[in-house]
Amino acid sequence: MAADANPQHLWRNPDPRPSYDAIVVGGGLHGLATAYYLARNHGLTNVAVLEKGWLGSGNAVRNTTIIRSNYLWEESAGIYEHSLQLWEGLVDELDHDFLFSQRGVLNLAHTLGDVREGVRRANANRLSGIDAEWLTTEEVADFCPIIDTSPGIRYPVLGATLQRRGGIARHDAFVFAISRAVDAYGIDLLQGCEVTGIDVVGGRVTGVQTTRGPIASTTVGLVAAGHSTVLAGLAGFRLPIQSHPLQALVSELLDQVLNCVVMSSAVHVYVSQAHKGELVMGAGIDSYNSYAQRGSFHVIEHQMAAAVELIPLFARAHVLRTWAGIVDVSPDASPILGLTPVDGLTVNCGWGTGGWKATPGSGWCMAHTMATGVPHPLSAPFSLERFETGALIDEHGAAAVAH
Amino acid sequence: MLLIACAWCGPRDEVEFRYGGQAHVAWPTAEDAISDAEWGAFLFIRDNPQGDFAERWVHQHGCRRWFNVVRSTVTHEISAVYPAGQSRPESAPGRSGAGSGEGAR
Numbered sequence A: 001m002a003a004d005a006n007p008q009h010l011w012r013n014p015d016p017r018p019s020y021d022a023i024v025v026g027g028g029l030h031g032l033a034t035a036y037y038l039a040r041n042h043g044l045t046n047v048a049v050l051e052k053g054w055l056g057s058g059n060a061v062r063n064t065t066i067i068r069s070n071y072l073w074e075e076s077a078g079i080y081e082h083s084l085q086l087w088e089g090l091v092d093e094l095d096h097d098f099l100f101s102q103r104g105v106l107n108l109a110h111t112l113g114d115v116r117e118g119v120r121r122a123n124a125n126r127l128s129g130i131d132a133e134w135l136t137t138e139e140v141a142d143f144c145p146i147i148d149t150s151p152g153i154r155y156p157v158l159g160a161t162l163q164r165r166g167g168i169a170r171h172d173a174f175v176f177a178i179s180r181a182v183d184a185y186g187i188d189l190l191q192g193c194e195v196t197g198i199d200v201v202g203g204r205v206t207g208v209q210t211t212r213g214p215i216a217s218t219t220v221g222l223v224a225a226g227h228s229t230v231l232a233g234l235a236g237f238r239l240p241i242q243s244h245p246l247q248a249l250v251s252e253l254l255d256q257v258l259n260c261v262v263m264s265s266a267v268h269v270y271v272s273q274a275h276k277g278e279l280v281m282g283a284g285i286d287s288y289n290s291y292a293q294r295g296s297f298h299v300i301e302h303q304m305a306a307a308v309e310l311i312p313l314f315a316r317a318h319v320l321r322t323w324a325g326i327v328d329v330s331p332d333a334s335p336i337l338g339l340t341p342v343d344g345l346t347v348n349c350g351w352g353t354g355g356w357k358a359t360p361g362s363g364w365c366m367a368h369t370m371a372t373g374v375p376h377p378l379s380a381p382f383s384l385e386r387f388e389t390g391a392l393i394d395e396h397g398a399a400a401v402a403h
Numbered sequence B: 001m002l003l004i005a006c007a008w009c010g011p012r013d014e015v016e017f018r019y020g021g022q023a024h025v026a027w028p029t030a031e032d033a034i035s036d037a038e039w040g041a042f043l044f045i046r047d048n049p050q051g052d053f054a055e056r057w058v059h060q061h062g063c064r065r066w067f068n069v070v071r072s073t074v075t076h077e078i079s080a081v082y083p084a085g086q087s088r089p090e091s092a093p094g095r096s097g098a099g100s101g102e103g104a105r
């Protein structure tokens, strides 16, 4: 644990070279992780990450930082659990303490339907080798005493799933950690470099046009979350992705009162308390398509009402700040990670409201796909073709709130 | 919160409405003849423009009728409102005479 929270050197700010062996478009979580594993696992370092704003300026530091792997289906369990196992080693590997805290994630059940779903999911998780427990109402009260578990409330707590290895981490510190590691491999992090065109010759990608000039490469990965359909359009194909605002909020700094992550699909809120002390909460997406990075206030009111119902002492906290990110929503609430109709061009998107937790696993599989031209076994089920074959991975109802 | 002018009732708060996504998506005419790729595209792929978007809303907690809106996905401004079944107004957003446009630029 030699992790250094305040390193002296962060990264270079180089000018683009005319060409690279591989280009990653999008300097967010998954783009940076892709670059990291291109170097670490495949020895590729003549690589550039192209970011239109600054590193992490998309959803990377807008998310509520929940990490868990308790999804229902085996395909999801595979990639999210691989990711969780990578998280467990990354503070040491990156030598930067980004406060990864496995404090446990509770998914509350409020109806008989929720109970059945939760028990089924916990059992499915255990069959996939993932830690999962079912807690009774009394056990929920013991594990997290500030939750109102009395029977008389509108949405009584009938039990919960618990993944003890789940938790939170500091997203901004992680962006610093991984950017520094990527730069140390000699990879160019090109900020203020927006991709405005994708060059395709004879069905094969040959490079990109950017606000910092043209850059050639025959291996290009699109990792642009809410802007993925815009980029796919530049390359001449369509993606089943809709862009929506997802909002979150924090309270002022409070003493530590909440010891775990609490999520509820039925009343629709999820909350944790950051190390600094603020309560961090989020809920569902705004219904309409948007690229505006803001949403409607009634969504915030709704999630606050739910939070206060579940944890009455929150009534005395204040909303300090609210914000939104633009999330890339796919039809089955699962990501799209794989090949595209254009040779040499791969795509990684559709993580929607829940891709922070998947960052290392996503980057691992994306790097493999870009380096070898073949999808990684863990990401192969998440192909774009599934919307033609019908082999969907439906995590809508099943994955608790998908964050 | 958006202020949406229902084509039938006039301006109401967004919470009275439900969103219906892209407007003018027609059922494939030759449904027996189309390929799996075309069918998949019809089921799952919708436009997702960064800019003006023709979309459907239903006044769920009001008259419960559907209508179409042209709204910018960048500014959220609504430049045209028109009944379901009508085609998207030709005129440029903001100068549209069609429907009871709300918040024209």
Ligand SMILES: Cc1cc2nc3c(=O)[nH]c(=O)nc-3n(C[C@H](O)[C@H](O)[C@H](O)COP(=O)(O)OP(=O)(O)OC[C@H]3O[C@@H](n4cnc5c(N)ncnc54)[C@H](O)[C@@H]3O)c2cc1C
Binding pocket: A025, A026, A027, A028, A029, A030, A031, A050, A051, A052, A053, A054, A055, A056, A057, A058, A059, A060, A061, A062, A063, A064, A065, A066, A067, A193, A194, A195, A196, A223, A224, A225, A226, A227, A231, A246, A247, A248, A282, A323, A324, A325, A326, A327, A348, A349, A351, A352, A353, A354, A355, A356, A357, A358, A403
């Ligand atoms: C409010 C909120 C709460 C969330 N909570 C959670 C949570 O608790 N747990 C969880 O697991 N996930 C959560 N998420 C989801 C998570 O943040 C995303 O899934 C994740 O950030 C996706 O990573 P990414 O790299 O694909 O996208 P991003 O981190 O958004 O990165 C994409 C990057 O691409 C860049 N880009 C776009 N277009 C171009 C272009 N043309 N040229 C160059 N660069 C471009 C953008 O500027 C951006 O930096 C939340 C998201 C939000 C908004």
